[in-house]
Amino acid sequence: MNKVVLWIIILIVVIGGIWLIVANKDNVPEASAEPIKIGFIGPLTGDLANIGANAKAAVEIAVNEVNAAGGIDGRSIEVVYEDGACAGATAANAVTKLINIDKVPAIIGAACSGETLASAPIAEQGKTVLLSYCSTNPAITTAGDYIFRSVPSDSFQGNFAANHIFTNLSKKKVAVIFINNEWGTGIKNAFTKAYQDLGGQVVLSESYEPTSADLRTQMSKVKTSGAELVYFAGQTDGTITGLKQAKELGITLPFFGADSWDDTKVWSELGAIGNGAMFTTVGSNNTEEFKAKMAEKVGPDNIIYCSNYAYDNIHLMANVMKEVGIDATAIKDALYNVNYTGGVGVDPLKFDANGDPVSANYVIKVVKDGKADVMTQ
Amino acid sequence: MEILPQLILNSVIAGSIYALLALGFNLIFGTVKFFDLGYGALTTVGGYVVFWFGKKLGLPTIPSVIIGVLVAGVLGFIIYKLVYQKLRERRASSMILLVASLGVLTLVQAIIAMIFSSQFQTLSRSAGTRHLFHIGTGVITDVQVIIFASSIIIMVGLGLLLKFTTLGKAIRAIGDDEEVSKVVGINTTKIIGYVFFIGSAIAGLAGILVGFDTGIEPVMGLNLLLKGVIAAIIGGVGNVYGGVAGAFLLGFVENFGIWKIAAEWKDAIAFGVLILFLLFKPNGLFGRK
Amino acid sequence: MAYLVHLAVFISTTSILAVGLNLVVGYTGLLSVTHAAFYGIGAYTAAIFMTSLGVNFFLALLIAVVLTAICALLIGFVLSKFKGDYFALGSFGFNIIVYSIFLNAQGLTRGPLGIPGIPRPEIFGFVFKSNISYLILCVVFLIIVYFVAKWVVNSSFGRVLKAIREDEEAIRVFGYNTLYYKLAIFVIAAAMAAIAGSLYASYITFIDPSSFVLFESIFMVAVIILGGLANIKGSMLGALILVLLPELLRFVGFPTEIAAQMRVAVYGLILILLMMYRPQGLIGEYKL
Numbered sequence: 001m002n003k004v005v006l007w008i009i010i011l012i013v014v015i016g017g018i019w020l021i022v023a024n025k026d027n028v029p030e031a032s033a034e035p036i037k038i039g040f041i042g043p044l045t046g047d048l049a050n051i052g053a054n055a056k057a058a059v060e061i062a063v064n065e066v067n068a069a070g071g072i073d074g075r076s077i078e079v080v081y082e083d084g085a086c087a088g089a090t091a092a093n094a095v096t097k098l099i100n101i102d103k104v105p106a107i108i109g110a111a112c113s114g115e116t117l118a119s120a121p122i123a124e125q126g127k128t129v130l131l132s133y134c135s136t137n138p139a140i141t142t143a144g145d146y147i148f149r150s151v152p153s154d155s156f157q158g159n160f161a162a163n164h165i166f167t168n169l170s171k172k173k174v175a176v177i178f179i180n181n182e183w184g185t186g187i188k189n190a191f192t193k194a195y196q197d198l199g200g201q202v203v204l205s206e207s208y209e210p211t212s213a214d215l216r217t218q219m220s221k222v223k224t225s226g227a228e229l230v231y232f233a234g235q236t237d238g239t240i241t242g243l244k245q246a247k248e249l250g251i252t253l254p255f256f257g258a259d260s261w262d263d264t265k266v267w268s269e270l271g272a273i274g275n276g277a278m279f280t281t282v283g284s285n286n287t288e289e290f291k292a293k294m295a296e297k298v299g300p301d302n303i304i305y306c307s308n309y310a311y312d313n314i315h316l317m318a319n320v321m322k323e324v325g326i327d328a329t330a331i332k333d334a335l336y337n338v339n340y341t342g343g344v345g346v347d348p349l350k351f352d353a354n355g356d357p358v359s360a361n362y363v364i365k366v367v368k369d370g371k372a373d374v375m376t377q
Numbered sequence: 378m379e380i381l382p383q384l385i386l387n388s389v390i391a392g393s394i395y396a397l398l399a400l401g402f403n404l405i406f407g408t409v410k411f412f413d414l415g416y417g418a419l420t421t422v423g424g425y426v427v428f429w430f431g432k433k434l435g436l437p438t439i440p441s442v443i444i445g446v447l448v449a450g451v452l453g454f455i456i457y458k459l460v461y462q463k464l465r466e467r468r469a470s471s472m473i474l475l476v477a478s479l480g481v482l483t484l485v486q487a488i489i490a491m492i493f494s495s496q497f498q499t500l501s502r503s504a505g506t507r508h509l510f511h512i513g514t515g516v517i518t519d520v521q522v523i524i525f526a527s528s529i530i531i532m533v534g535l536g537l538l539l540k541f542t543t544l545g546k547a548i549r550a551i552g553d554d555e556e557v558s559k560v561v562g563i564n565t566t567k568i569i570g571y572v573f574f575i576g577s578a579i580a581g582l583a584g585i586l587v588g589f590d591t592g593i594e595p596v597m598g599l600n601l602l603l604k605g606v607i608a609a610i611i612g613g614v615g616n617v618y619g620g621v622a623g624a625f626l627l628g629f630v631e632n633f634g635i636w637k638i639a640a641e642w643k644d645a646i647a648f649g650v651l652i653l654f655l656l657f658k659p660n661g662l663f664g665r666k
Numbered sequence: 667m668a669y670l671v672h673l674a675v676f677i678s679t680t681s682i683l684a685v686g687l688n689l690v691v692g693y694t695g696l697l698s699v700t701h702a703a704f705y706g707i708g709a710y711t712a713a714i715f716m717t718s719l720g721v722n723f724f725l726a727l728l729i730a731v732v733l734t735a736i737c738a739l740l741i742g743f744v745l746s747k748f749k750g751d752y753f754a755l756g757s758f759g760f761n762i763i764v765y766s767i768f769l770n771a772q773g774l775t776r777g778p779l780g781i782p783g784i785p786r787p788e789i790f791g792f793v794f795k796s797n798i799s800y801l802i803l804c805v806v807f808l809i810i811v812y813f814v815a816k817w818v819v820n821s822s823f824g825r826v827l828k829a830i831r832e833d834e835e836a837i838r839v840f841g842y843n844t845l846y847y848k849l850a851i852f853v854i855a856a857a858m859a860a861i862a863g864s865l866y867a868s869y870i871t872f873i874d875p876s877s878f879v880l881f882e883s884i885f886m887v888a889v890i891i892l893g894g895l896a897n898i899k900g901s902m903l904g905a906l907i908l909v910l911l912p913e914l915l916r917f918v919g920f921p922t923e924i925a926a927q928m929r930v931a932v933y934g935l936i937l938i939l940l941m942m943y944r945p946q947g948l949i950g951e952y953k954l
Contacts (some may be wrong), residue, residue, distance in 0.1 A: 480937025487931035
């Protein structure tokens, strides 16, 4: 290929790219009928893509509901979806684009703590509200003034579970299995510390990779560990295979999980194997309506646990915007004073001075015949 | 040591899966002498085809599996025709082929994710109704027995094919010296096409079996592939039986290794073994040359 | 425009990575698919020293470079025993092992929780807080790396490298200790990767293992193949295009999930097409 032709092509690509970006920059919404843009970041590719896609579906449902009810003073809301790929760099690019090009006042995101932590300084500097629906890393508490999350930090859940297992269930020896990502590691740390502080003994602590849904060896170790109960901080895929393999190996110990188990797909897949499994959850108040709409979009029994928080975030944001408009700083101030009820996630939802939800009420659910219900004590 | 029988069984199961992968991979590498990374994507293809026909369309298991294996084989063949054959005709170096195959793997995985979403899926429809076999204090399910049996059957079948059939001899001839094979009148292009078909079909089968045992997701291909490659190298790249031996060795080292060391280091152990072999025994246990 | 400045920072760090990798792959002919490991070692070292020990960025960067160089020496020594495709496979292995360490050595790296709160560089009281100032910092380092690479390539050292690429046996017959040369360039490239890693860590202020997976190494190889092997400007060109491309795809208007996977599919397609129709890349001088 002729060198000149080559350089011309390169120049076209680069200039074309810059033009595309700059052309979109002037999309400042004018008053009245222009839709209000809100940003969304989640892992739409990569290992956790099903979490991102599911949350996106929930957000779409919420957006439709808000717009059907008249939007915000007659203006509909429009969400700009960006992929964070559960990676800091990609999320940083996404949030920069949302702030500078789409000029959103608020972003619902992100899912992975890595995405949120990388996005936070950019959002903070750009004075844009970042409202996470799934990030549980404790570091996010101090990530910034404009940084909020509607999902509680892991430390609560770990504490609550440790207490219940040690005191109420009287299990003094526990085997811990956890998924080796920031959610699992965070909960494992919180639980282990709380449980050991109470005097319990963690006889085994094994992780499994998010990409490997084969827990045979871990479960084999559990069998000979002498544990009285298994604290299983697993997400959907690992839980399904883990419990199946545990049953195949003949393990009869009780299993105790965390809020990721509040996922209808897990128990419908497992059927009778799941009987007796327990888990903590922030009473997800999934209404029948929400479940039906999600079933339409992503198939039945397929609500992954952070999607209800994402759904709530949209409604919450819409409510706040109706009150104070679309200036990011005003939204931020309003969020600190909000008291959101009737959501399908945390109910009521209030934020403390750090932007974390004020300590949530946890309940214990027990699984029977493919369904999980709150345990009556 | 009550865990010992279970550990052994776990090693055998893992080894069987790696063996299937190594068999197909070795077949291809032994013939065309480059590392086809796209091979990994075909495991995913096999799994998802069965998912589509079995779970979505409701076809009974056996026909779905057969379709899955065939589709994987055909796709492997098509990829060969479209990409690798042209490159080989131009005498591209094995590194170019390696990079191209990397592109294939990435592309196919992304396409599957686009069509099927990145969700993890299981292939088996009935939860909890597995038949269990007890061996000592260890347990193995019916699917896992099938996996083990398949690896042995395919190994024997492939061995017989290579040794006694005309096709097999032609394949071995090409593997020994492609130029000379052409000279003596072997239609190398056609035979290599068969090789890709068979190898890819085996990959598809491996993916399907893994899907029944645990589950499938679009990114499963690379990890399975790498384990298969390690097994093949340990056993001696290009050697069909060697790959199987290497596979079981790998399965044992991994599972016994993480008995003592925490499970999160499983991949590191596997690759550590790879590097040790590359260093001290690059031709593997039973290498050619 | 803030978005472009942000992208420019990434283009600069990716260019630094690409230039270094090209020295190993393009000039010396060693297909190394483990560059992300050195990127990561550099990033983690800098991050740990800056957060836990309060060390100044520039000093942390220096330490990162030294530490990464030592690791490269060890890894390179083992890898140097392999040839051709085996080298590539062995490098895969190292990337995965190093990644495993990032993920599991939680006492050191905090594993998947990552290291947050990495401060921006500070020198004589001036903090590189604004993105423009950071971009200038990155460009300065890029220029340094560029000239180092150019000097290496045009020196007699560089000529030996190319000779190794063409025919290692032959040049060894002439009495050259090829092992020394291969190790040296491997270490130099890793040192450059460490610079990029430190810059990345301080810019994003948070790192976790997910940025250093095997796929990132594959991405870097795609960058230099696209731009052109054995051409320093080519590496920067490749970096420019492959960083810009996924961002452009955001604007094209595919439905979002498809768009995200589309980026990945495009990488794969680019690799295939390049290999089939233009293995020397856009302005490269060497085909694999």
